[in-house]
Amino acid sequence: QVQLVESGGGLVQAGGSLRLSCSASETIESIHAMGWYRQGLGKQRELVAHQVSRGSTNYADSVKGRFTISIDNAKNTVFLQMNNLKPEDTGVYSCNGDITVALDDSRRIRYFEAWGQGTLVTVSS
Secondary structure, three states, X not given: OOOEEEEOXXXXXXXXXXXXXXXXXXXXXXXXXXXXXXXXXXXXXXXXXXXXXXXXXXXXXXXXXXXXXXXXXXXXXXXXXXXOOOHHHOEEEEEEEEXXXXXXXXXXXXXXXXXXXXXXXXEEO
């Protein structure tokens, strides 16, 4: 089972910026769609941003105008640029993707719901 790997989280003051990255434990051949989710302490996980490769993007109302999701098809990496961060943005951010990976034995496997472990973002007031 492929594992997505997030990075870029950390502690930042309100008004600051962070850029999260999402790659994979296996070689990604294609990213078909990717979403970023977050879960705050005691809260349910929510979808923050979603993009279909070379297609439409969608954002939660709470992050519109501040967050930008992008897919770098050359690097097979997905980014979440977060600007003007607020304390309520604090949480564990995870990526969830519909991806095709290339294995060492030349097989190609498509995972429709690959998840990462998450990266913690803490925004101080």
